[in-house]
Amino acid sequence: MSFVTHAATASQHGIAMHGSLKYPADFSHFDYTNPDAPKGGQLREAAIGTFDSLNPFIIKGTVAEGTGLLYDSLLARAYDEPFSLYGLLAKQLRVAEDRSWIEFDIRSEARFSDGKPVRAQDVVFTFETLLDKGSPFFKSYYGDIKQVTALSERSVRFEFNATINRELPLIVGEVPILPQHYWADRDFSTPSLEIPTGSGPYRIARIDPGRTVVYERRGDYWGTDLPVNRGRHNFDIRQYDYYRDSTVALEAFKAGEYDFRAEYSSKAWATGYTGAPFEDGRILKEEIEHGNPRGMQGFVMNTRRDLFADARVRQALTLAFDFEWTNRNLFYGAYTRSNSYFSNSDMAATELPTKAELDILEPLRDQLPAEVFTQVYQAPSTDGSGRNRQQLRQALRLLQQAGWRLDNGRLVNSQGTPFHFEILLVQKEFERVASPFIRNLERLGISADIRIVDVSQYINRLRQFDFDMVVSSFGQSSSPGNEQRDYWHSQSADRVGSRNLIGISNPAIDQLVELLIAAPDREQLVLRARALDRALQWNHYIIPHYHISAWRIAYWNRYRHPEISPTHDLGLDTWWATP
Incomplete structure (x- = not known):
């Protein structure tokens, strides 16, 4: 049956939840990115508390910040559309008119951080593992998946129990894909600080358990020049330092211990962002309006x-x-x-x-x-x-x-x-x-x-x-x-x-x-x-x-961001460091 539908259904470069896609098949980059953004430098951020795990997919442990940098998904979201996705690991996709199934063709150049290719079987393994050993959330979120099948080494098909769940073909495309070979002799259900293998633009360079996690941009990252990535992932280093509480973290920011801060306290925003670094322009403050529902x-x-x-x-x-x-x-x-x-x-x-x-x-x-x-x-x-x-x-x-x-x-x-x-x-x-x-x-x-x-x-x-x-x-x-x-x-x-x-x-x-x-x-x-x-x-x-319907951010004046901000995200991965 899959071969019949495969032949009868045209391949496409992306998928929208409702309506049509904003970007055509030959688009070069998202409008809210700077394709000429320089690579290099570092961005340090703060986290509160501690961490004891690098596995964000299970219910046990307290996971480190930034682990999403380690993994790619089949599709990438455009943050200037309500809900549209474009090819990342997947070069193209085919979807049934009634959305009862979707197929993805994985790019031949896609590689995990250890150099091994990303295969359809890795996608099958990912979903089977998340549903069997992952957080209970996954069983609810992906409960309408009937079957995931590797059609070939680089083609994978999802079949769904219900055709009324129009979102499901999209959300399966957003799941970080895990390497089957890495987890073959490891216990997925147990928290661990062992550095994992991923497929994304960064790898972990160093951890100080509970205190610091440092990500370095992969020089061998296969997806740098994809349209969905051009102008993104510009920092060589992304670092998260942990602090006891946000008051201590704010003082550390003003002392130059880290570079970027999103503020969620109106009192701190009104009274805490003062002093010489703000007066002489070394630290910049911005409020960026967005179009996100605030929940x-x-x-x-x-x-x-x-x-x-x-x-x-x-x-x-x-x-x-x-x-x-x-x-x-x-x-x-x-x-x-x-x-x-x-x-x-x-x-x-x-x-x-x-x-x-x-x-x-x-x-x-x-x-x-x-x-x-x-x-x-x-x-x-x-x-x-x-x-x-x-x-x-x-x-x-x-x-x-x-x-x-x-x-x-x-x-x-x-x-x-x-x-x-x-x-x-x-x-x-x-x-x-x-x-x-x-x-x-x-x-x-x-x-x-x-x-x-x-x-x-x-x-x-x-x-x-x-x-x-x-x-x-x-x-x-x-x-x-x-x-x-x-x-x-x-x-x-x-x-x-x-x-x-x-x-x-x-x-x-x-x-x-x-x-x-x-x-x-x-x-x-x-x-x-x-x-x-x-x-x-x-x-x-x-x-x-x-x-409040704006991002309140402050950062040291050695960073820049594109003139156009995405409607539905801060877009920090589109920023870059100045020389």
């Missing part, structure tokens, strides 16, 4: 805990977070409140559902909160004075409706058990966000503690869902799809290591997730994302935080 960040409640099982309780806790006061007093007014799980995009539900969207929601009416159909969700707001009595009175009414009562200033349930929980943090900076929230909770008779743990402990506790509340975020792309199962679907609620931190097990949301994955075109993708957005909003799973 959702917030206080995440673990609904596996009885304490957070009632949506009225979750809504009440949301009323206790005073964003306006927090933004004014802690963030210098830098942030916008997040109301949507698809903020900063056309997929955000910001108006009442249209008829087309109601057609999606109506079959689920009995399983969804009534507000989904009648109201536009807006996170609670205050006047910013810090005296949010109206919101707290409303919160107390909801808590009383859920069976809680005040007893000598403490909120207790029918058994007299106090309302108490712990907020687990890994970034000390969030303590100043959580502390005012806790003070408001105290006015409701609720007690909460903050516990700050190291990175390794934090990762392990999240993997096991061993927390009451955490601060977390759920990032979104311009083309959401299979990853939504790992965020919200019942099948991931109890799967160790999943991103369903909330513990959502809701049949209506399951159906909306599957509908989103099966969207036949961009119009339906947007409608179905909005429908899912409403269901998540009105179940009050998260206490929404805030977002």
